[in-house]
Amino acid sequence: MRGGTEAPRLLIVEDDRRLASMLAELFADEGYAADVAHDGQQGLHRGLTGDYDAAIVDRGLPVLDGAELIAVLRGRGISTPALLLTARGTLDDRVEGLDAGAEDYLVKPFEVPELLARVRALLRRHDGGTLLSAGGLRLDRLSRTVFDEAEPIGIELSQRESDLLAVLMAAPRRVFTRGQLLQSVFGGAESAGAVDTYVHYLRRKLGKDVVRTVHGSGYRFGRS
Known part of the structure; x- marks a missing residue:
């Protein structure tokens, strides 16, 4: 305010x-x-x-x-x-x-x-906060750091990784198509394969359960 x-x-x-x-x-x-x-x-x-x-x-x-x-x-x-x-x-x-x-x-x-x-x-x-929380994870969008309640040390993400995770965490039960993620994270400037690539990066850093594949539809946050 x-x-x-x-x-x-x-x-x-x-x-x-x-x-x-x-x-x-x-x-x-x-x-x-x-x-x-x-x-x-x-x-x-x-x-x-x-x-x-x-x-x-x-x-x-x-x-x-x-x-x-x-x-x-x-x-x-x-x-x-x-x-x-x-x-x-x-x-x-x-x-x-x-x-x-x-x-x-x-x-x-x-x-x-x-x-x-x-x-x-x-x-x-309205507090203007930059933190997102879901499924035991906290994402600080300023520092692009993810904190897991079960781990003492945060994990730093790239800007694109942070943007993708933020979209999924902000609506943790929603299934996003690749096209929706491509538009919201990459501005439509990359090929659809970029979404799959950055999902792979997030899973490699945060664990396979952080993003769930919904076959025939797309992706959703996996820890909700």
């Missing part, structure tokens, strides 16, 4: 332009500064380059799904708390969004007082 009297900054990613405009006005009236993006790619760019205190992200976005957008941000070390808006509301949909890295969800249509209360809760959680 920002210090002093500076207004908290929100990122709103919503393809319904009328709703996005209404939300921006609503939060402005409440004393927030809000930026708006209308598709997942715009939202990803703003999320990676802007300094936000919280994000409100629609699930059904064009170009990049809202849950995937949050997962990519988490994989790049962006810890901005995210509220996922969904029109679906099924248990599986909510679980998938939370597993992708969202802190909270809200089903459309929603009541304005509840939305404001949930955003206030997100802001209270």
Whole structure:
């Protein structure tokens, strides 16, 4: 959270332009500064380059799904708390969004007082931390060091190894395709074989169980 009297900054990613405009006005009236993006790619760019205190992200976005957008941000070390808006509301949909890295969800249509209360809760959680924890492992993204609760000494990773592990740890029950990992970790600039290569590197450093192969689908974190 920002210090002093500076207004908290929100990122709103919503393809319904009328709703996005209404939300921006609503939060402005409440004393927030809000930026708006209308598709997942715009939202990803703003999320990676802007300094936000919280994000409100629609699930059904064009170009990049809202849950995937949050997962990519988490994989790049962006810890901005995210509220996922969904029109679906099924248990599986909510679980998938939370597993992708969202802190909270809200089903459309929603009541304005509840939305404001949930955003206030997100802001209270924002500590700007750089640590990820899952399955007995802690990853410090600043030092690119992994600590195992069963071992006294940390293991240093390369930048790419750290980025790949961070994506998997941020959503430990989610299965990522090679294409999703290629885009989020390598920016799509490498061949799909690069994902397999860095999975091999992680297993060599951290043990074979750190990344699980899901045959026919891709990879997931293996220690959850």
